[in-house]
Amino acid sequence: MRAELAVVGGGPAGVAAVLMAAGLGLRTTLVEAGRVAGKVAEIGALDNVPGGWSDGAALARALAADIGRLRAAGRCTLVSGRALRVRACEEGTETELADGRVLAADAVLVATGVTAPDPGDVPWLDAPRGLRLPPLWRTVPERIASGAAPAVVLGADRPLGTWLRAHPDAAVRLDVLHSAADAHKTEEVAGDSRVRLTEVRSATVTEEDDGLFHVTAVPAHGAARALRTATLLGNLGSRPALLGGDLVPGPDGYCDPAAQHPRILVAGDLRSARYQRIVTAQGSGAEAALGHYYGARGVGDTNQAPARRRSRPDA
Numbered sequence: 001m002r003a004e005l006a007v008v009g010g011g012p013a014g015v016a017a018v019l020m021a022a023g024l025g026l027r028t029t030l031v032e033a034g035r036v037a038g039k040v041a042e043i044g045a046l047d048n049v050p051g052g053w054s055d056g057a058a059l060a061r062a063l064a065a066d067i068g069r070l071r072a073a074g075r076c077t078l079v080s081g082r083a084l085r086v087r088a089c090e091e092g093t094e095t096e097l098a099d100g101r102v103l104a105a106d107a108v109l110v111a112t113g114v115t116a117p118d119p120g121d122v123p124w125l126d127a128p129r130g131l132r133l134p135p136l137w138r139t140v141p142e143r144i145a146s147g148a149a150p151a152v153v154l155g156a157d158r159p160l161g162t163w164l165r166a167h168p169d170a171a172v173r174l175d176v177l178h179s180a181a182d183a184h185k186t187e188e189v190a191g192d193s194r195v196r197l198t199e200v201r202s203a204t205v206t207e208e209d210d211g212l213f214h215v216t217a218v219p220a221h222g223a224a225r226a227l228r229t230a231t232l233l234g235n236l237g238s239r240p241a242l243l244g245g246d247l248v249p250g251p252d253g254y255c256d257p258a259a260q261h262p263r264i265l266v267a268g269d270l271r272s273a274r275y276q277r278i279v280t281a282q283g284s285g286a287e288a289a290l291g292h293y294y295g296a297r298g299v300g301d302t303n304q305a306p307a308r309r310r311s312r313p314d315a
């Protein structure tokens with residue numbers, strides 16, 4: 001039977017949306033390409049999520065258990081697969097998966113979050129096309145051999161501080177190259193003796209036959225540095241994990257919920273670079289599902305400013 005709400009992405013936003021929708025009695029389908037709450041599971045240290053969660057793994061288990069409980073009760077369906085496109089028209093929505101399946105629903109909520117940019121797309125980096133870097137935040141300290149040449153980290157995005165706090169006793173050396181745009185993020189790690197920070201104008205990466213990465217860094221001040229390392233890690237920030245079809249990204253690539261077709265809802269990190277936190281993701285997912293429930297029943301929102309009011313899905 002066709003779902004009343006399809007949710008793409010089982011992170012905090014998608015799980016909160018499913019819980020809210022299922023609680024309201026909506027037939028709900030969750031599409032997840034990997035593991036439910038898979039990203040959250042790998043956050044080493046947490047201190048801003050109500051409920052006393054101090055690391056992501058325990059929170060992720062709880063979120064996955066919520067979905068398991070709803071599935072067992074027949075209140076939501078979990079589809080394992082990668083969504084490629086969402087389409088919307090007057091009558092409803094279709095979500096196309098990479099394996100050819102097409103899921104029909106009254107509305108679709110897209111909560112696919114963000115993903116790492118390709119090094120080749122970063123303006124200050126000259127890197128081979130298609131080079132994939134293991135992200136720092138998913139790297140266990142044991143992978144960064146102590147005593148050997150330092151690991152080179154490209155970018156000084158916030159996960160650097162989180163990683164160092166999560167591994168206070170890890171005897172590692174990180175040679176972090178970052179652009180001026182990341183300079184303000186380095187304050188929280190500047191006092192950590194395990195980190196050498198270099199603001200660069202540019203860096204060139206080559207992968208040599210010896211299996212090592214060769215990095216030539218041109219600092220903002222001083223002479224160029226040549227680095228050789230077996231461990232090259234990415235920490236370059238993120239870009240929205242977009243779907244094709246009728247999802248409408250803005251000029252920065254993020255998807256403003258107010259700019260979408262009335263049957264396409266957006267929640268979580270995908271909305272904006274500004275609100276990328278677990279609790280804001282959960283709030284936006286729950287709110288979008290609730291809004292769909294009332295909208296589909298013709299109950300208006302008297303608190304919503306006229307300029308941002310959505311037309312109803314069935315309008």
Ligand SMILES: Cc1cc2nc3c(=O)[nH]c(=O)nc-3n(C[C@H](O)[C@H](O)[C@H](O)COP(=O)(O)OP(=O)(O)OC[C@H]3O[C@@H](n4cnc5c(N)ncnc54)[C@H](O)[C@@H]3O)c2cc1C
Nearest residue numbers: 009011012013033083112113137159268269276277278281
């Ligand atoms: C290292 C690190 C540390 C962080 N620390 C904190 C912190 O301390 N506190 C905090 O509040 N926030 C923290 N965050 C941010 C937090 O993880 C995000 O704000 C939150 O996970 C966003 O939730 P989301 O549901 O929007 O997206 P995500 O959690 O990214 O979930 C998106 C889901 O969609 C799935 N997906 C993606 N594309 C598709 C597709 N095409 N088809 C099907 N499924 C798809 C993914 O597999 C994923 O499960 C941290 C993030 C990182 C990387």
